[in-house]
Amino acid sequence: MNGGVDLFEKIPTGVEGLDVMLKGGLIKGRTYLIKGGPGTGKTILSMHFLVEGAKRGENVVYITLEEPENEVRENMETLGFDLSNVTIVDLSPTSGHPIFSSLMGFESGIDVKTFENILQDIIGDNIDRVVIDSITMLKVATPTETEYRASLLRLMRTLKVKFNATTVLISELGNGVEDYLVNGMIELRTIEVKGRAVRGIKIVKMRGSDFDETIRPYRITNRGIEVYPDLSVFEV
Numbered sequence: 001m002n003g004g005v006d007l008f009e010k011i012p013t014g015v016e017g018l019d020v021m022l023k024g025g026l027i028k029g030r031t032y033l034i035k036g037g038p039g040t041g042k043t044i045l046s047m048h049f050l051v052e053g054a055k056r057g058e059n060v061v062y063i064t065l066e067e068p069e070n071e072v073r074e075n076m077e078t079l080g081f082d083l084s085n086v087t088i089v090d091l092s093p094t095s096g097h098p099i100f101s102s103l104m105g106f107e108s109g110i111d112v113k114t115f116e117n118i119l120q121d122i123i124g125d126n127i128d129r130v131v132i133d134s135i136t137m138l139k140v141a142t143p144t145e146t147e148y149r150a151s152l153l154r155l156m157r158t159l160k161v162k163f164n165a166t167t168v169l170i171s172e173l174g175n176g177v178e179d180y181l182v183n184g185m186i187e188l189r190t191i192e193v194k195g196r197a198v199r200g201i202k203i204v205k206m207r208g209s210d211f212d213e214t215i216r217p218y219r220i221t222n223r224g225i226e227v228y229p230d231l232s233v234f235e236v
């Protein structure tokens with residue numbers, strides 16, 4: 001198409017090759033989904049996004065609903081991530097936080113009010129980047145899909161309107177209503193190419209922006225995720 005212009009401010013993800021695929025990064029203030037199988041690097045990718053923000057002096061928050069904070073820190077620090085300016089909010093089952101029992105009581109689905117209060121208490125009004133790892137935890141605790149959809153929309157709205165945050169939600173593979181609600185979606189997969197397992201990253205959708213639609217190979221090294229935007233999965 002001719003004459004297309006980028007109308008929105010984009011922010012880098014912290015993974016250079018992915019930013020090439022995204023034609024500059026993610027649109028600021030929107031909500032994105034990172035989806036993938038076990039061990040595909042969802043947490044690592046989201047941590048690149050936060051550490052990049054922290055380097056730029058932004059307020060960044062990682063909310064864990066599954067792994068306890070100390071494990072997240074240990075795993076990420078072995079990859080050389082500096083988490084000193086990343087706020088980690090531990091809402092994992094072992095944290096003893098009341099939101100967890102409410103969720104597991106199948107009472108309220110995503111408790112947006114509690115989320116808001118937690119974020120407000122810790123950071124104030126100014127949050128630039130947020131990761132919620134993972135929404136699968138919230139989804140299974142919500143009794144109906146209608147409630148889940150409404151709660152997720154409320155949560156996204158709060159994060160956007162109240163905090164003007166760029167949000168990354170993490171989820172397991174599989175289709176879900178969140179696919180349709182988010183502004184963009186990135187999938188991490190292990191694919192078989194000529195009998196070999198190759199890691200592939202795919203941008204499934206990205207509202208308001210052009211993007212590379214090809215599945216590109218990526219690696220997880222001891223420095224985190226590296227995406228190869230000029231290669232195809234057949235070339236690695």
Ligand SMILES: Nc1ncnc2c1ncn2[C@@H]1O[C@H](COP(=O)(O)OP(=O)(O)OP(=O)(O)O)[C@@H](O)[C@H]1O
Nearest residue numbers: 036037038039040041042043044045220221222223
């Ligand atoms: N130093 C390293 N070198 C190479 N690969 C590594 C290294 N550290 C971690 N990994 C890879 O990263 C994976 C874990 O990444 P991460 O925790 O981000 O995955 P995830 O998709 O969030 O997983 P889960 O679904 O289990 O939460 C490991 O399974 C391993 O394959």
